[in-house]
Amino acid sequence: MLDVFVAGAGMTRIGRRPEPLPVLMAEAAHAALRAAGRELPDAIVVATMNPEEFLGDGNFASHVASHMGFADIPALRIETATSSGAAAFYTGFAQVAAGLHSTVLVVGGEKMTHLATPRVSELIGRSLDPYERAYGATMPALAGLVTRALIAHHGTTLREIAQVAVKNHANAVANPYAHFRTPVTLEQVLESRMVADPLRLLHCCPISDGAAAIVLSSARTPVRVAGVGQGTDTLAVRHRRDITSFTATQTAARAAFAMAGFGPERVEVAELHDAFAPFELVALEDIGLVPAGKAGRATLDGETARDGRLPVNPSGGLKARGHPLAATGIAQIVECTWQLMGCAEASQVPARVALTHSIGGLATNNWVTILTAV
Amino acid sequence: MLDVFVAGAGMTRIGRRPEPLPVLMAEAAHAALRAAGRELPDAIVVATMNPEEFLGDGNFASHVASHMGFADIPALRIETATSSGAAAFYTGFAQVAAGLHSTVLVVGGEKMTHLATPRVSELIGRSLDPYERAYGATMPALAGLVTRALIAHHGTTLREIAQVAVKNHANAVANPYAHFRTPVTLEQVLESRMVADPLRLLHCCPISDGAAAIVLSSARTPVRVAGVGQGTDTLAVRHRRDITSFTATQTAARAAFAMAGFGPERVEVAELHDAFAPFELVALEDIGLVPAGKAGRATLDGETARDGRLPVNPSGGLKARGHPLAATGIAQIVECTWQLMGCAEASQVPARVALTHSIGGLATNNWVTILTAV
Numbered sequence: 001m002l003d004v005f006v007a008g009a010g011m012t013r014i015g016r017r018p019e020p021l022p023v024l025m026a027e028a029a030h031a032a033l034r035a036a037g038r039e040l041p042d043a044i045v046v047a048t049m050n051p052e053e054f055l056g057d058g059n060f061a062s063h064v065a066s067h068m069g070f071a072d073i074p075a076l077r078i079e080t081a082t083s084s085g086a087a088a089f090y091t092g093f094a095q096v097a098a099g100l101h102s103t104v105l106v107v108g109g110e111k112m113t114h115l116a117t118p119r120v121s122e123l124i125g126r127s128l129d130p131y132e133r134a135y136g137a138t139m140p141a142l143a144g145l146v147t148r149a150l151i152a153h154h155g156t157t158l159r160e161i162a163q164v165a166v167k168n169h170a171n172a173v174a175n176p177y178a179h180f181r182t183p184v185t186l187e188q189v190l191e192s193r194m195v196a197d198p199l200r201l202l203h204c205c206p207i208s209d210g211a212a213a214i215v216l217s218s219a220r221t222p223v224r225v226a227g228v229g230q231g232t233d234t235l236a237v238r239h240r241r242d243i244t245s246f247t248a249t250q251t252a253a254r255a256a257f258a259m260a261g262f263g264p265e266r267v268e269v270a271e272l273h274d275a276f277a278p279f280e281l282v283a284l285e286d287i288g289l290v291p292a293g294k295a296g297r298a299t300l301d302g303e304t305a306r307d308g309r310l311p312v313n314p315s316g317g318l319k320a321r322g323h324p325l326a327a328t329g330i331a332q333i334v335e336c337t338w339q340l341m342g343c344a345e346a347s348q349v350p351a352r353v354a355l356t357h358s359i360g361g362l363a364t365n366n367w368v369t370i371l372t373a374v
Numbered sequence: 375m376l377d378v379f380v381a382g383a384g385m386t387r388i389g390r391r392p393e394p395l396p397v398l399m400a401e402a403a404h405a406a407l408r409a410a411g412r413e414l415p416d417a418i419v420v421a422t423m424n425p426e427e428f429l430g431d432g433n434f435a436s437h438v439a440s441h442m443g444f445a446d447i448p449a450l451r452i453e454t455a456t457s458s459g460a461a462a463f464y465t466g467f468a469q470v471a472a473g474l475h476s477t478v479l480v481v482g483g484e485k486m487t488h489l490a491t492p493r494v495s496e497l498i499g500r501s502l503d504p505y506e507r508a509y510g511a512t513m514p515a516l517a518g519l520v521t522r523a524l525i526a527h528h529g530t531t532l533r534e535i536a537q538v539a540v541k542n543h544a545n546a547v548a549n550p551y552a553h554f555r556t557p558v559t560l561e562q563v564l565e566s567r568m569v570a571d572p573l574r575l576l577h578c579c580p581i582s583d584g585a586a587a588i589v590l591s592s593a594r595t596p597v598r599v600a601g602v603g604q605g606t607d608t609l610a611v612r613h614r615r616d617i618t619s620f621t622a623t624q625t626a627a628r629a630a631f632a633m634a635g636f637g638p639e640r641v642e643v644a645e646l647h648d649a650f651a652p653f654e655l656v657a658l659e660d661i662g663l664v665p666a667g668k669a670g671r672a673t674l675d676g677e678t679a680r681d682g683r684l685p686v687n688p689s690g691g692l693k694a695r696g697h698p699l700a701a702t703g704i705a706q707i708v709e710c711t712w713q714l715m716g717c718a719e720a721s722q723v724p725a726r727v728a729l730t731h732s733i734g735g736l737a738t739n740n741w742v743t744i745l746t747a748v
């Protein structure tokens with residue numbers, strides 16, 4: 001297997017964007033190519049979760065490649081629900097690692113803010129088990145269930161959960177790409193409108209538009225892809241033994257660390273999937289970044305703050321940078337690339353090993369990716 | 375790059391199937407695993423074109439893996455419109471070639487017959503350029519345009535085009551997996567109902583349900599994947615210089631032959647994308663299996679019949695075996711695997727080198743795959 005490096009990274013500002021999705025994806029892709037010093041990639045891997053229903057357009061790999069002026073460059077599309085970006089990164093990694101292509105552009109994006117929120121919720125809900133959906137399950141409803149279980153079985157407190165949102169909003173203030181650049185207080189989080197008891201509005205990521213891109217290369221650069229791991233679980237949440245941890249994250253982390261040849265103790269910065277604030281706490285423990293049962297306390301104590309022992313979501317995370325679905329897994333890797341290259345500007349933290357974590361569906365298809373400064 | 379072999383192949387009967395798609399995909403997958411002598415793959419690559427709109431379900435890789443009892447096996451989904459199956463095969467190939475997994479299950483399927491034909495046509499039309507769609511373009515309409523150009527610029531005759539359908543229907547009579555096992559005459563084709571002038575009903579593939587699966591392995595088997603090539607083109611048909619040949623097929627064939635280390639003269643059996651009968655003639659020349667301008671004559675002369683010099687679509691092709699979209703690219707490889715292993719039963723032809731060709735959209739994302747008997 002050939003070594004694989006990140007040659008360039010780029011993304012759009014995340015938020016309500018009036019531009020069509022192919023325009024956003026082209027903006028991110030050309031930024032990543034410019035950063036890589038390349039005019040053309042050898043191949044393109046495209047991530048979008050559901051352009052057919054969000055936009056009414058299919059064949060999206062060809063659609064985007066054509067729009068970017070790359071109609072003659074091989075392109076294909078990857079989808080694993082909300083982790084599609086991370087899955088596309090893995091697929092590009094495999095193409096370079098196999099020697100099939102030496103420079104692969106991975107670009108992901110989503111556009112949803114033109115739709116009414118209930119429609120977006122319905123479409124995202126397609127990633128859940130059909131029988132559970134038939135009983136009214138939505139993504140926030142199931143996340144609320146997970147949160148109730150965390151509180152009941154592990155003593156996680158509402159303050160600990162709210163602090164994740166406070167920290168990530170605070171981080172996003174410095175990030176020019178973030179959807180929300182406004183700080184929030186613990187009180188504001190705890191008093192915001194109820195969404196799915198006990199989850200409130202400020203525990204939940206926004207509906208965002210945006211795109212992100214990475215150029216992967218077999219030629220040595222300052223950032224190496226040290227490990228990529230995937231983990232999966234039953235589509236049906238009721239078929240799981242436990243909902244206070246995610247098997248798919250644990251499996252993905254084990255696989256990624258096995259490929260990297262080291263463990264979580266070496267990770268110095270992480271971008272974790274905090275679509276709902278309590279998920280950051282679950283991920284911290286599932287990946288082994290914090291001992292079991294300690295994630296809430298560590299968060300309240302500032303260990304995961306930007307100036308803490310292990311900065312988590314210095315970008316603001318899904319919560320405040322925003323969550324344009326298939327862009328997210330790639331945006332996390334863009335952020336970590338910038339961190340390792342020392343060009344994260346006001347978000348910069350000192351780090352030579354970075355980890356990203358992306359959740360597909362209700363933790364049915366998760367990914368952990370590890371980057372190291374060469 | 376590691377060598378990659380086909381360890382097992384399986385498919386469902388194609389046609390109107392009452393079963394849910396995950397059931398069809400499990401049937402094909404378990405048949406392929408049984409043929410490979412494996413209980414479990416290391417990873418799964420899933421192909422479906424648009425399960426969100428055909429079925430109302432998303433996150434389909436996790437959905438299918440869970441249904442098959444493989445919830446803990448890494449799965450992801452690939453989509454390149456109507457060539458999604460071939461793209462998934464390539465993605466599985468890359469995973470094995472890179473050494474990321476040693477046994478990968480590639481499974482593709484589609485279910486559409488429960489929807490009204492105009493709705494299916496609308497959903498398949500999502501793969502076309504939005505501006506051309508806005509002027510009323512549908513897939514059959516553009517195929518009709520291509521056919522008119524073939525007749526006008528290359529002197530292709532209606533009899534030559536109709537003979538493709540006659541041959542493929544004749545082949546499907548022997549295929550227990552085929553959607554249509556009834557022969558048709560030249561007269562029947564030429565007098566069938568007009569669909570998109572000059573294309574008539576019997577020039578067009580049916581709307582089919584079905585699934586197909588391949589197990590890829592790094593361990594040596596009797597069938598080696600000798601070459602895989604992708605070719606792409608502009609989404610908009612109006613942006614192309616010529617519509618009587620498909621650049622995407624030419625590029626894919628060049629790439630596949632380059633990987634294989636030999637040319638089209640060694641191919642002894644082929645499964646080509648004849649969603650519309652004239653497309654088989656275009657593919658024969660684009661791939662170099664027949665000299666330019668000779669495909670129609672060769673077909674009328676029986677060169678591509680099952681007992682001819684180069685049997686083409688011995689399965690019956692998309693025209694008569696059927697075209698369950700994302701299953702098709704894999705079903706073609708299943709057929710060729712069976713041919714090379716000598717277990718194609720009544721469809722058997724003598725061959726040690728086989729080629730498959732799949733078209734995505736209106737030839738925006740095409741694939742050529744070459745298999746050899748070891």
